[in-house]
Amino acid sequence: MFNKILIANRGEIAIRVMRACRELDVKSVAVYSEADEKSLYTNYADEKVLLGSASLKDSYLNIDKIINAALETGAEAIHPGYGFLAENPNLNLEAEKHGIKLIGPNADVVKSMGDKITSKQLMKKAGVPIIEGTEEGVSDVDEAVEIAENIGFPVIIKASAGGGGIGMRAVYEKEEMVRAMEATQKDALKYFGDSTVFIEKYLEKPRHIEFQVLADEYGNTIHVADRECSIQRRHQKLIEEAPSPIMTDELRERMGESAVKAAKHIGYSSTGTVEFLYENGEYYFLEMNTRIQVEHPITEIITNVDLIKEQLKIASGNDLTYSQEDIVVRGHAIECRINAEDPLNDFKPNPGKITRYRSPGGPGVRIDSGVYINYTITANYDSMISKLIVGGQNRNEAISRMKRALSEYVISGIPTTLPFHKAIMKNQNFLNGELNTHFVDDNKKGIEDEMYIVIQEDLDRMNRLKSTFLSEKKIAAITAAVGSYMTQSKKQKE
């Protein structure tokens, strides 16, 4: 195992990785920007290195500065977390050049999965079901119309360099095709510097079901079950659960086998996720994520596998410690992403200071977070406050626990997505497990009406809880008193 690693990320995922380090007796190095001086992860780490200003190119996206920080502190490996440089093959290449281990798959794998046409071609070769459509880039508009007519409308035009929802357009009739092609090509060039697009049959109401995979550097590859991630908005996941409400042993065996085939075929190592779209009993490869994902904890809850520790063991050259038979799904887990966003105002990000904070606890509750009371969420980075994760014997118990945990969660000072989650936990379609990627839009009215009700209930509960929190006036007075005491005692020492 490594003696020391550097975590090239911030917030809750940096803490999550450092927690694994501490359990494995590995020293951790935090890197931070000026905006993260007071963040929890910065000071949780055994060592910290300032990268630069809050700007991304000066800090979390600056490969040179990160490599230098690793060299300076003698870190043997770099964990990229998610987002930032996590799927940038240049980090893998630069780390390798300097004799530092990148905790993840190799640069070639990251690169080929980043290109959607290449990944689709590879999956076809691997024998994984793909969505009907072109397996090469299409640039000619007339040709595109012909292809679309052959597939049958609706179709979707996607940027090959895209992913995560940017640079794609659904097209319902022939007359829209030319305009949609030109617009998607233009976007693809603008956002990714590559105008290549491809065309697929458009699945209108699919579920997003993904499989966690684990692979060591010797070809041993397993899947660690599935997650349902259909509850999202503008390609930002809001709620994930494991397993999918529609999963059966038989379906898991089939989809899991496809996920393992996919990973094996490309020589994958580390933790990864194979995403599928599922519709009418059929599933199709969508994308592969070559990183650890935000929602990994729900898999940890239902399988008891510590995915980050596995990731560190694999990167340090160990064999996989599990075989497929060792992976047993027990119970059900749900994750709600608590963001500093106003769910009644189009989920507008709303950073600011957390003035009261008390996170839930009790049976089956896990919080992964990088905040604390009086912490200010900055506008520089994403607006996630925490991930509230619950586990239970079955889906019903998990939902009851989530409702109870949400009712205990106190966050004051900024609007949060808590009311949204409370509303979803009461939504009949959610309770029935009737989910697809359009769930939030299709249930908009019901969710909004319910949010107004839960916000009123929250106010009542907060009034009852008020005496357990100090008022802001009292906090200010205490802060002032402590401050003047500190100044005086310092003067006396001098």
Ligand code: MV4
């Ligand atoms: C699709 C699709 C329907 N049909 N492809 C969205 C993310 C991007 N990487 C691929 N996406 C989709 N591709 C076909 N052929 C619907 C989506 C999609 C989606 C997929 C997963 C999770 C949420 C989604 C929300 C809207 C659209």
